[in-house]
Amino acid sequence: MSTLQNRTVLVVGRGSGIARATTLAARAAGATVVVASRDVAALADAYDDPGITAESVDITDESSVEALAERIGHVDHVVSTASARARGTVDALKPDVVMASLNTKVVGPILLAKHFAKRMPKDGSFVLFSGATADKPTVGMLAVAATNGAVDAVARSLSVELAPIRVNSISPGTIDTGAYDALGDQKKAELYERRRAEVPAHRVGTSDDVADAVVFALTNTFLTGVRLHVDGGETLV
Numbered sequence: 001m002s003t004l005q006n007r008t009v010l011v012v013g014r015g016s017g018i019a020r021a022t023t024l025a026a027r028a029a030g031a032t033v034v035v036a037s038r039d040v041a042a043l044a045d046a047y048d049d050p051g052i053t054a055e056s057v058d059i060t061d062e063s064s065v066e067a068l069a070e071r072i073g074h075v076d077h078v079v080s081t082a083s084a085r086a087r088g089t090v091d092a093l094k095p096d097v098v099m100a101s102l103n104t105k106v107v108g109p110i111l112l113a114k115h116f117a118k119r120m121p122k123d124g125s126f127v128l129f130s131g132a133t134a135d136k137p138t139v140g141m142l143a144v145a146a147t148n149g150a151v152d153a154v155a156r157s158l159s160v161e162l163a164p165i166r167v168n169s170i171s172p173g174t175i176d177t178g179a180y181d182a183l184g185d186q187k188k189a190e191l192y193e194r195r196r197a198e199v200p201a202h203r204v205g206t207s208d209d210v211a212d213a214v215v216f217a218l219t220n221t222f223l224t225g226v227r228l229h230v231d232g233g234e235t236l237v
């Protein structure tokens with residue numbers, strides 16, 4: 001295992017949820033972290049640590065990704081948690097919503113690879129985010145499933161193309177990040193209760209569960225092209 005001492009990690013995503021837990025875990029492991037999303041002011045407010053700097057990026061816009069790479073210069077590891085939700089049944093799904101999901105979770109990471117890999121050391125790595133829906137079809141999650149399946153294919157392909165730079169994906173199950181707030185309190189509570197009853201781990205996941213897996217993926221130098229399921233066994237039942 002390597003460590004993250006004296007390493008720089010770019011974490012794309014919001015200042016809360018999985019991106020925040022990952023940022024704090026990478027800091028605790030010794031890294032300097034650059035956090036980036038479309039809302040740089042919110043990101044800057046979210047942290048009070050000279051080892052964490054906030055940058056603006058829209059990973060669906062190649063010029064924005066290229067400009068970020070030029071501003072930062074060298075990074076050792078890149079983690080993309082960015083997502084645009086595309087929930088809905090097939091009769092109601094709008095193509096632009098599906099495309100936003102694919103652009104954010106699939107095209108965005110490809111652009112990150114295009115502009116950052118050449119600036120990274122041979123022992124650097126990428127972590128992309130897919131999700132349990134890729135394995136477990138659920139009504140209303142068609143576009144999310146398609147997106148997450150594509151993320152895993154991109155991670156596996158990049159792990160061969162960018163080698164020896166490593167590329168892995170993390171596939172969370174149901175994680176309490178605020179991602180389900182839009183369901184409303186009652187539906188969210190029912191969902192969590194269902195998960196506690198059905199999932200082998202008998203609980204809903206936390207952002208820290210996922211951040212631990214990210215640090216593992218960044219530091220285990222023999223891990224590449226792998227999809228890590230951090231889902232409490234949700235996809236098994």
Ligand SMILES: NC(=O)c1ccc[n+]([C@@H]2O[C@H](COP(=O)([O-])OP(=O)(O)OC[C@H]3O[C@@H](n4cnc5c(N)ncnc54)[C@H](OP(=O)(O)O)[C@@H]3O)[C@@H](O)[C@H]2O)c1
Binds near residue numbers: 082
């Ligand atoms: N939570 C779960 O249960 C769960 C389950 C399965 C998979 N996942 C995956 O795990 C990852 C993290 O989930 P989360 O719930 O912590 O976060 P999230 O709510 O999915 O947050 C993603 C953040 O990505 C940023 N973003 C969106 N589009 C962007 C763009 N074009 N460029 C740059 N940043 C962009 C947004 O921040 P700004 O508005 O500041 O740009 C957004 O708040 C996601 O990929 C998600 O799909 C989560």
